[in-house]
Amino acid sequence: xxNWRIRDLFRESVGNDAGSRGRTLILxxxxxxxxxxLFLSDLLVTGGILDFQRRYxxxxxxxxxxxxxxxxxxxxxxxxxxxxxxxxSAAVSPGPRARVLSEPGTLYWTGIxxxxxxxxxxxASTIQAVDLQGRVLVGADAAQELGVVPGxxxxxxxxxxxxxxxxxxxEDRDPALNRWIAAVAAPIGLARECWVEFxxxxxxxxxxxxxxxxxxxxxxxxxxxxLDEFSRDPVGELAGRPQTIxxxxxxxxxxxxxxxxxxxxxxxxxxxxxxxxxxxxLLVIAAGEFVIPVVVGALGGALWALAWWMAEHGNPTSxxxxxxxxxxxxxxxxxxxxxxxxxxxxxRESIAAQLKDR
Amino acid sequence: xxxxxxxxxxxxxxxxxPKVLVDVNLDVWAGRPIALMxxxxxxxxxxxxxxxxxxxxxxxxxxxxxxxxxxxxxRRDELRRGRFSWVFQTVNVLGHRTVADNVALPLLxxxxxxxxxxxxxxxxxxxxxxANRANERAVNLSGGELQRVCIARAIAAQPRCILADEPTGxxxxxxxxxxxxxxxxxxxxxxxxxxxxxxxxxxxxCDDIATISDGRITVSGA
Numbered sequence: 016x017x018n019w020r021i022r023d024l025f026r027e028s029v030g031n032d033a034g035s036r037g038r039t040l041i042l043x044x045x046x047x048x049x050x051x052x053l054f055l056s057d058l059l060v061t062g063g064i065l066d067f068q069r070r071y072x073x074x075x076x077x078x079x080x081x082x083x084x085x086x087x088x089x090x091x092x093x094x095x096x097x098x099x100x101x102x103x104s105a106a107v108s109p110g111p112r113a114r115v116l117s118e119p120g121t122l123y124w125t126g127i128x129x130x131x132x133x134x135x136x137x138x139a140s141t142i143q144a145v146d147l148q149g150r151v152l153v154g155a156d157a158a159q160e161l162g163v164v165p166g167x168x169x170x171x172x173x174x175x176x177x178x179x180x181x182x183x184x185x186e187d188r189d190p191a192l193n194r195w196i197a198a199v200a201a202p203i204g205l206a207r208e209c210w211v212e213f214x215x216x217x218x219x220x221x222x223x224x225x226x227x228x229x230x231x232x233x234x235x236x237x238x239x240x241x242l243d244e245f246s247r248d249p250v251g252e253l254a255g256r257p258q259t260i261x262x263x264x265x266x267x268x269x270x271x272x273x274x275x276x277x278x279x280x281x282x283x284x285x286x287x288x289x290x291x292x293x294x295x296x297l298l299v300i301a302a303g304e305f306v307i308p309v310v311v312g313a314l315g316g317a318l319w320a321l322a323w324w325m326a327e328h329g330n331p332t333s334x335x336x337x338x339x340x341x342x343x344x345x346x347x348x349x350x351x352x353x354x355x356x357x358x359x360x361x362x363r364e365s366i367a368a369q370l371k372d373r
Numbered sequence: 374x375x376x377x378x379x380x381x382x383x384x385x386x387x388x389x390x391p392k393v394l395v396d397v398n399l400d401v402w403a404g405r406p407i408a409l410m411x412x413x414x415x416x417x418x419x420x421x422x423x424x425x426x427x428x429x430x431x432x433x434x435x436x437x438x439x440x441x442x443x444x445x446x447x448r449r450d451e452l453r454r455g456r457f458s459w460v461f462q463t464v465n466v467l468g469h470r471t472v473a474d475n476v477a478l479p480l481l482x483x484x485x486x487x488x489x490x491x492x493x494x495x496x497x498x499x500x501x502x503x504a505n506r507a508n509e510r511a512v513n514l515s516g517g518e519l520q521r522v523c524i525a526r527a528i529a530a531q532p533r534c535i536l537a538d539e540p541t542g543x544x545x546x547x548x549x550x551x552x553x554x555x556x557x558x559x560x561x562x563x564x565x566x567x568x569x570x571x572x573x574x575x576x577x578x579c580d581d582i583a584t585i586s587d588g589r590i591t592v593s594g595a
Binding site: 018019020023026027030031034035282283285286287288289290291292296365366367370371 | 422425427428454455456459461463465466467469470474478479481482483484486487510530
């Protein structure tokens with residue numbers, strides 16, 4: 016004698032879902048609320064962490080300076096940019112404070128930098144890498160005080176007039192550099208400092224890399240930002256966020272609802288068994304009945320959370336979507352794995368007892 | 374020739390309670406309906422449940438078409454159970470499903486396609502006078518109508534044995550006669566019927582009467 020056809024088992028599940036609208040709505044609504052809330056909270060938490068990381072990078076959190084009183088090889092410094100994990104490098108030689116002819120009485124810090132310095136001074140991408148050699152970079156505040164724009168000529172006391180190559184706003188990286196006037200030179204000879212910005216993912220060996228490139232007893236490597244300036248630990252926060260445990264409780268909550276809905280249908284389970292339905296077929300019916308409203312509800316919840324986020328904050332990053340989707344999927348997987356098992360447990364009870372339970 | 378159902382030395386008790394069935398020996402033959410009579414609490418429903426493999430006996434053997442049912446449950450029990458049809462005293466239906474869905478249930482459980490169930494379901498519902506209620510949700514029907522749905526479900530499945538527990542208990546005389554006619558119409562040389570009842574009219578339709586008292590059974594011709 017045969018047993019249920021697979022297709023009819025699924026149709027039975029759909030029929031039970033459609034027939035028990037109240038139960039279906041409770042399961043689907045619970046999944047919508049639980050998954051939607053955790054999806055949204057994950058978007059918020061990861062959004063905050065990513066925003067912090069962005070500000071950290073923008074403010075020069077990954078920028079290191081190697082310095083040596085006896086000088087560092089400028090060419091070697093400029094070449095560091097070709098190393099994997101290095102975002103930019105530039106040789107820098109801070110100079111004395113100087114007076115500008117058009118602004119008598121005011122002193123500005125001066126220096127000599129190589130071309131890569133533009134990238135290290137600002138995160139803005141609007142400045143094009145034009146031929147700046149022999150010209151000067153002027154900080155945004157200094158440019159405003161002096162009334163100069165790219166192409167203007169600037170007379171600095173004790174030197175020949177120089178043309179302004181670019182105005183650089185380094186407010187995010189270091190506001191003090193906004194009153195800087197730096198001549199751009201080719202990477203030749205020795206420089207006092209070598210600035211290197213690493214990619215955000217490069218965590219270890221930064222200083223070692225720089226030390227390895229410059230030999231000398233007096234080479235000192237330091238981050239631009241003091242380490243204690245950033246008390247947050249993004250990786251730790253991501254790993255320790257409440258959602259890493261909450262998904263478990265949320266999944267078990269949905270599973271509990273599924274168990275309760277099964278428990279109150281013991282007589283239905285008994286009836287299916289009394290007409291010869293075996294445990295595997297019961298499992299398929301139970302899984303179908305539970306999976307359909309829960310998956311639909313969870314998808315609805317996730318989409319609702321996503322829509323809210325997009326309306327408030329714009330497109331989420333792929334990292335945010337990955338983290339939030341993983342949490343949502345974990346909840347649903349746990350629930351749909353646990354709940355149909357209740358029918359297997361019920362499938363071991365006395366059928367007569369189940370049929371009486373009305 | 375073997376009986377459709379044979380009970381040999383069956384004893385049953387619930388937990389540590391008194392024995393509900395005591396040394397029950399019973400043969401159920403196709404085409405020869407048996408009425409199971411006795412006062413309330415005498416063990417009629419328990420006997421049906423043991424015979425229909427819904428409850429395992431504490432002691433003794435149940436033999437289905439010459440095939441002894443082992444003491445320990447197995448996957449084959451589901452198939453054996455599929456040879457029976459039930460009319461439960463407690464009117465067990467899937468309330469949220471349609472009448473037709475309920476009647477089709479045992480056929481689907483045996484692997485019939487939805488399409489193949491339409492004709493037997495329609496015929497069974499017509500036999501109990503519910504052809505025009507096929508697409509209504511079962512929860513909307515009265516108790517008597519639900520009992521008729523259960524009877525339609527039992528006869529649509531064309532089982533080897535129908536086990537009916539007070540099938541006319543909630544029906545008026547006219548409807549009772551109608552559903553009994555429907556039940557008896559499916560009885561042939563391949564189908565057996567055991568009906569637990571207090572109704573002497575139902576008992577009079579049967580070939581044998583098994584009287585149960587304090588768990589002990591006595592079989593006599595009607």
